[in-house]
Amino acid sequence: MLTHLSVLEESAARYHSSPVFKVPTSSSADSFNWRSITYQQFKDDVELFARHWARVLKRDNIPQRSIVGLWIGGFAYTDALHIYGISRAGYIPQLFSLRLPNPDVILELLQKSNARALVCDTNAESIIGRSSITVYSSISLSDLVVEDEPLPTLPAVNADDLAFLFHTSGSTSGSPKLVPCSYRWLDAVVRKSYQTCAPVNPNSDSSRDVTTWLGSMCHIGQTFMFIGTLQHGASMVQPSKMPFSSQELMDMIRLTGLNRLYQFAAFLSTHLRVSRQDPKFLSMLASLDQVLTCGMPLSREDEQWAIANNLRLVNLFGSTEAGGATLLSSFKRGSNPSHLIPLEGVSYRFDPIQSSAADKDLHQSTSKLLEFVILADSADCPDVSLRHADGNFHTGDLFQEITPGCYVFCGRDDDWIKSENSLRCDTRSIEENVRATCGNLVSECIVVGTGRPSPAVFIEPAVDIVDENKFKKDILRKIRPFHSRRYMHERIASDNMIIIVPRGSLPRTASKGNIRRKAVEEEYKNLLDKIYGVSV
Structure with a gap:
């Protein structure tokens, strides 16, 4: 079976002196610099971390194949060392990003997985409090004391054994769900990522x-x-922060030789807005071998702008x-980036859905909609x-x-965004x-x-409002x-995110009278841009 560790072992031997990371050394508002870390150095550092955590966990009677939680940012070089190092020490990482800031939820999820320990970012350790599991602080390379601790032998595993524990990126019933990941699943990840990251120019030095x-890692x-x-x-290239500015992206291209841009669609949209006013930046984007976007589709306007200006978009x-x-769109120049084919x-x-689910008021389409299903015999099936009860994973x-075998995304059959x-x-x-x-205060609402x-959240009030600010603060309280149990990206944490509108004013479906989420976002786009501080 292929794993992240076998990939590192093979790549370190093959590309030992080539850079694997470029990490920031200094940054200011208008200047950024990076230094390189080679494949061999990364492998050596992973093994140092493995030796350290093997010594520490063995000292505290935590055996190999135990689950060890990692509550870290996931954006720094040392975060990668923690994840790969604990895995190389023979343990099973359970990964939490700092975007899930509630320690009670973290501890509940650790309890569900029967984890034996938790490694915390130094900024998070102070809020954990008392716990039934052992809590450690994350370390830096300069903190390592491995003495004569040997590199541990990896325990034998089979395809169905647990390799990682991730979590869903959204909460259900007040908490994310555990996503157990087997070695069979991990092998599929290695094979699929090989296809996704294949060189755009196969005849060049990859x-x-x-x-x-x-x-976040x-x-x-x-x-x-x-x-x-x-x-x-x-x-x-590791940026100085996430999301990174267009100025930093320009320096990445100029100073590090960046030729493939990987960006979530919302972040790429920010760069495209800047490129409309900056011909030099637009030219730099067009020079890239690939601009890969993911997470959600680009807006039609952004996609058309990128295509018209010769950006090599891949979705x-x-x-x-x-x-x-x-699913991935074609690497070929001129291909439609919205047209996706399975890896x-x-x-x-792709199963036809019941007509009642394809509510025309919601999807605005008379074409047949198909639900994407991952079959039980697929190695990447969760x-x-x-x-689902039929043994397959129904994505929604x-x-x-x-065209046959080529698909366009049309949204979800639920209320997730x-x-x-x-x-x-x-x-x-x-x-x-x-x-x-x-x-008693709300007639109707839509998020x-x-x-x-x-x-x-847009709210149509059920009462006459005398003081809108007080009304919003009451709602927030x-x-x-x-919201205290949810990820940061799921929270309504400020009364600025509570928007009061007249009763009955939000756009509704013609058939059922349901408020149309997408129509609300479109109708109030300018107001939302102002609230979120989006510059036009």
Whole structure:
């Protein structure tokens, strides 16, 4: 079986002196610099971390194959060392990003998985409090004391054994769901990422590829793209912050040789807005071998602008449960980036949905909609705990078949939306909580926020409002306990995100009178841009 560790071992031998990371050394508002870390150095550092954690965990009687939680940012070089190092020490990483800031939820999820320890970012350790499991602080390379601790021997595993524990990027019933990942699933991730990150110019030296960090290593997107990057001897530029500015992107292209841009759609849209006013920046984007976008479709306006200006757009579609990518548009120049085809070596099906689910008021289409299903015999099919009663994984993602075997994404058959970093948010649960806690104040409500940092709620009040500011603060106070358990991208944390509109004014469907989420986002786009501080 192929794993992230076997990939690192092979790539370090093959590309030992090539850079795998370019990490920031200094930055200012208008100047950025990076230094390179080679494949061999990364492997050596991973093994140092493995020796350290083997010594520490063995000292505290925590055996190999135990689950060890990691509550870290996932954006730094040392975060990658923690994840790979603990895995190389023979343990099973359970990954949490700092975007899930509630320690009670972290501890509950650790208890569900029977984890034996938790490694915390130094900024998070102080809020954990008392715990039934052992808690450690994350370390830096300068903190390592490995003495004569040998590199541990990896325990024997089979295809069904647990390799990682991720979590859904959105909360259900007050908490994300566990996403157990087997070695069979991980092998599929390695094979799919190899296809996704294959050199655009196969006749050139593939080690010249330089890509961007996509997101947190604690989520599947960055984990997937990094494994693909490793297999082709490419390097990955770590930005000074996420999301990074267009100025920093220009410096990446100029100083690091960046030739493949990986970006969530909302972040890429920001760069495209800048490119409309900056011909030099637009020219630099057009010079890239690939601009890969994922998480959600680009707006039609952005996509047309990019195509018209010769950007080599590629669209990737995937999910945490399915191990990152599942569908990909063609690398060929001139191909439609919205037209997606399944990756090789998988077993998928597209099932017609019942006509009642394809509500025309919601989808605005008379074409037949198909639900994307990952079949049980596909190596990337999620754990049985996440599958439907028929044994398959029903994604809830809807498509239309444009030509045989080629599909266009048409939204979801539920009330989930994706934030700007493409993490998921259950709008229905927020709306139900507003109705349950504020029912005497609220006539109707709708949550929006597709492609935004966090959600906002539009409220049609049930009472006459004397003081709107006080009304909004009352709403916020009542819903605060519910939101305290959620990811940062799922929270309504400010009364600025509570928008009061006249009763009956929100756009509704003609057939059922339901408020139309997408229509609200379109009608109030300028107001939402102002609230979120979007510059036009």
